[in-house]
Amino acid sequence: MMAKHKIYTMSFGSVYPHYVTKAEKKGRTKAEVDEIIRWLTGYSQAELDAVIEDGTDFETFFEQAPEMNPNRVQVKGIICGVRIEEIEEPTMKEIRYLDKMIDELAKGKKMEKILRVDTLKK
Template sequence: MPTHPIFQTAFAKVYPLYVQKAERKGRTRAEVDEIIRWLTGYDPAGLQRQIDLGHDFDTFFAMAPALHPNTALIKGVVCGVRVEEVQDPLMQRIRYLDKLVDELAKGKAMDKILRR
């Protein structure tokens, strides 16, 4: 069964796009990093290592220390798709990340983005 091309895309290629999207709306790289670390469980050094190694999304999420237990609280639409209804686990994790970055760019408070 063919996989989606995003699965083999290097996380390091998409990461700057997340940062640019946030910065265009007055948010910071540090906030993007905090969101990614919250979702994946990476520490700052681990996240930087993933970026430096150029791992694809599949590997990036496979090596993630632990998905946050509150990921089930992430709901909404990204690119016309409800994130809570995505069937493929990897695609759902990617959509979760997209949704969190979208919320950041839309000015949502970090406590709400991180489901505190």
């Protein structure tokens, strides 16, 4: 069995500020970052705040997510040099979905595009 990737054991709360910083540097907000995370995972804001505070690691964060959004499969493309669609490891795929969406936020995409709202109408 392969050793777990380092990010799995990192606390979500220790990485979260980097998502917020990345967004804010580009004129976006913490509220938008939270909205993306809630959309992806089904956590309420209170649940999300608790997870950020309590040191929950990435793997547990995704395993215990109330409801992973079925539309997250619409999140495609390359992140960190890897094509999301080709990632086989489930937890890593979830992490990369989140990375990609935060990236899109920082690049100035509209929230409805990031949250794949238009894909629901088809």
